[in-house]
Amino acid sequence: MTEILQTPKLVVVFGGSGFVGRHVVRALARRGYRIRVPCRRPDLAGHLQPLGNVGQIQPVQANVRARWSVDRAVQGADHVVNLVGILHESGRQRFGAVHEFGARAIAEAARSVGAGMTHVSALGADPRSASAYARSKALGEKAVLETIADAVIHRPSINFGPEDEFFNRFASMARLSPVLPLIGGGHTRFQPVYVDDVAEAVARAVDGEVEGGRIYELGGPQVLTFKQCMQELLAVIDRKRVLMPVPWWLAGIQASILGMLPNPLLTSDQLEQLRVHNQVSEKAIGEGRTLAGLGIQPQALGTMLPTYLWRFRPFGQFQRKPAA
Template sequence: MTEILQTPKLVTVFGGSGFVGRHVVRALAKRGYQVRVATRRPDLAGHLQPLGNVGQIQAVQANLRVRWSVDRAVQDADHVINLVGILYEGGKQRFAAVQEVGARAVAEAARAVGAGLTHGSALGADARSQSVYARTKAKGEEAVLETVPNAVIYRPSIVFGPEDQFFNRFANMARFSPVLPLIGGGTTKFQPVFVGDVAEAIARSVDAKVEGGKIYELGGPQVLTFRQCMEEMLDIIERKRLLVSVPWSIASLQGAILGMLPKPLLTSDQVTLLRTDNVVSEAAEREGRTFATIGLQPQTIATILPSYLWRYRPAGQFTRRTEA
């Protein structure tokens, strides 16, 4: 009797070509899923092909601001993942359009085809926040749960990994600048989380191993201030730099000026966001909405950072440093 092979589950990933997205695509491909990556520029998603077998990963054009492209991208999908988000506004890419209206569009499209939904948000999402980024993230969560009540929502703290725009940016700055700025004195607390751990959590939601209808807060095993993050980074790249405190007022002014650039290093909204600690809440810990509930033990920055920040050391890979 001929065995009938079951077609692998099809998963559509919006924002799959981005930093977190590429790691999610890898985790899904390893599980044998067919992956459809919905992105505004599929011609720039070629780096995803080696993550799976031939024909397993397909990039399609989609824009959250264009509803018909969203509907087309989720056709026949069994599960939908939305990882689209922006850190600053530019052109037609506005916070509300992408993170609120766009989130609802993806949720409605997933509901229409009967697909499961995993939504990527951010720790600090708050409808009452003075930050537009944080407010629209919270409104996006509300739209998702209103549309797909059993959706899984993840709020990671600052995410680090080989392609991150946090540790890489400051490590590169330390190569040329004798000082590094500490906005607001560097007292803001973070709970850095490894991108691989976030990707695994998302993949487990596709595996139906995570209870839906909840907002999970994902933070690493350490709570560090901005200053401590910089000190840890400098120790790893073996450079000594002066850490200079920048008052909130001056930082806001700098953000307003830099925010006018096409790709700003800092915006006034980001400065506002930095006024609030970015750590897992006591409520999430108490209610079991963390990594522990998902069955994952997140990795520390000391374990991961040396694996990709070595290139910022004075001698690069030829350093005499002996890792523990």
């Protein structure tokens, strides 16, 4: 009797060429899915090809601000993942256009082909926030759930991993500067989550193992202040630096100036985000809407940072030899 081979399901991953995206694509590729990655510059997405088998991963051109390209990108999809996000506004890339309009466009396109959807937002998304970023993230979640009621929403805290723009940036700064700034005194609390844990949560949603119509808050096993994050960082890269508190008013002046740069270190909107603690809520913990609730054991910061920040040490991967 002839065996009929079933074609693997097609997952469309918007934003799959970015930091979180490449880890999500790898997690899905390991499960055997066919993966289509819509992005503005598919010619710059060649780094995704080695993550799967030949022909398994296909970058295509699309822009969430152009609805027709979104509709084209989801044709034939079984599931759609939205990872698209920006940290600061630039040119036509505005928070509303990307986080709200783009999320609604992707959700409507997914609904039109009968595909399920997983949307990755951000911990701290709040329609009443003083931060335009946080407000737009909340409006994007609302747009997705209004369109696909059983969509899965993931809200990760600060993602850390080999290509992150948080620990890598401060580690790079520590190589040259004798001082690291502590915005607002460094008291803001974070719950850094390893990027592979977020990718696993997304992959399980694609597998159908995550209950839809709910918002999941993804954080690591530790809640640390900004100051403690910097102390952990310095311990890993084996450097001693002065941690200098920067009052909010002074940080505001710096942000207004730095925000004018093409790739700003700090913007006024990011400063507003830093005023609010970024950690998983007690309600989410009680209702099992966390990594633990999804059956995922989160990786600790101290375990994973040394695996990629070693290059910022004075002696690289070699340990400093003790004095004789």
